[in-house]
Amino acid sequence: MSPTHDSQILKGVLGLVLLQLIDERESYGYELVERVHALGLEDVPDGSVYPALGRLERDGHVTSELVRSPNGPARKYYRLSGPGRDFLAERSAAWAHIVNAVAPILGPNGNKPTGGKS
Amino acid sequence: MTGSVNAVRARALIEATLLRLTWKLRSSTAPHRRREIRRELRAHLLVTASEAGSEEAVARLGDLDALAEEYAEAERGKPPEPRYGAGLFAAIVVWVFVVFADGRRLTDDRGLNLAQRGDFDPWSWTAGVPNGKLELFRLFGDVEHGLLFEVEMYRLGYIVFPLLAFVLGSRLWRGWRRPTVLRGRLSRP
Numbered sequence: 001m002s003p004t005h006d007s008q009i010l011k012g013v014l015g016l017v018l019l020q021l022i023d024e025r026e027s028y029g030y031e032l033v034e035r036v037h038a039l040g041l042e043d044v045p046d047g048s049v050y051p052a053l054g055r056l057e058r059d060g061h062v063t064s065e066l067v068r069s070p071n072g073p074a075r076k077y078y079r080l081s082g083p084g085r086d087f088l089a090e091r092s093a094a095w096a097h098i099v100n101a102v103a104p105i106l107g108p109n110g111n112k113p114t115g116g117k118s
Numbered sequence: 119m120t121g122s123v124n125a126v127r128a129r130a131l132i133e134a135t136l137l138r139l140t141w142k143l144r145s146s147t148a149p150h151r152r153r154e155i156r157r158e159l160r161a162h163l164l165v166t167a168s169e170a171g172s173e174e175a176v177a178r179l180g181d182l183d184a185l186a187e188e189y190a191e192a193e194r195g196k197p198p199e200p201r202y203g204a205g206l207f208a209a210i211v212v213w214v215f216v217v218f219a220d221g222r223r224l225t226d227d228r229g230l231n232l233a234q235r236g237d238f239d240p241w242s243w244t245a246g247v248p249n250g251k252l253e254l255f256r257l258f259g260d261v262e263h264g265l266l267f268e269v270e271m272y273r274l275g276y277i278v279f280p281l282l283a284f285v286l287g288s289r290l291w292r293g294w295r296r297p298t299v300l301r302g303r304l305s306r307p
Contacts, residue, residue: 028165029161029162029165029166030165030166030169030170033166033178045178045179045180045181045184045185046162046166046175046178046179046180047178047179047180047181047182047184047185047188048180048184048185048188050158050159050162050179051185051188051189051192052188054155054158054189054192055192069165069168071168071169072164072165072168072169073161073164073165073168074161075165076161076162076165
């Protein structure tokens with residue numbers, strides 16, 4: 001299993017990734033899944049993204065609007081809310097702090113054995 | 119023709135998937151939340167199906183057990199919310215019933231025969247505090263005149279019964295949150 005696709009790690013950060021993507025550009029569910037895959041997280045199933053979007057909306061971090069489409073059913077576009085923007089800024093800082101803290105020991109050059117029997 | 123058959127098959131596949139998911143959520147999620155989840159997921163699946171095909175849309179959901187667990191996890195620890203829509207519906211139904219009941223009479227000519235066997239005084243029964251101010255409705259009858267009973271609804275009944283239906287239908291008490299931790303006291307498992 002690829003280390004980037006650990007579901008437990010991903011679960012904690014998927015909401016943050018979605019908020020960031022929505023902040024960059026309003027998107028609908030399928031488009032967001034494609035954008036998540038384009039980040040290199042190809043194994044993230046739609047079944048993880050849709051519940052996460054529902055949670056973000058219920059928690060008031062995003063709002064949604066149905067937009068008619070000439071190519072099929074109406075798309076539900078997600079937009080970052082004011083509280084969602086604050087939440088994203090706060091959690092992004094917390095995430096950066098964690099990454100900075102653990103990178104020296106868990107990063108690509110930091111997880112070598114430091115001694116003991118090999 | 120083939121196109122419409124394919125559209126029906128595609129829709130059937132999506133609905134079958136939604137039903138399977140709903141079945142998996144039956145013990146962990148409230149019925150109204152299951153309906154919301156189904157509606158939300160259906161919208162996503164229809165869009166994905168229009169861009170990638172219905173089979174692909176369903177396949178991309180991944181393992182349905184994992185999906186059900188995702189939804190169930192989001193529900194855990196969340197206190198149930200009042201259902202204002204259901205409350206409004208209940209209030210309207212009860213209001214219609216109250217309007218229907220007001221002035222309703224049940225008459226029976228047999229009452230006249232009955233009256234010949236004895237002395238039947240007119241009767242009445244009032245619901246509420248019978249002080250002329252807090253009365254909800256009154257039932258009364260006069261068997262000797264063939265009136266078994268008649269319902270008279272008072273203005274307070276028009277307010278109280280629909281209001282009661284709204285409170286019960288919406289589970290309004292769910293809106294009052296109790297503090298989870300009391301001041302100066304830690305909850306222990």
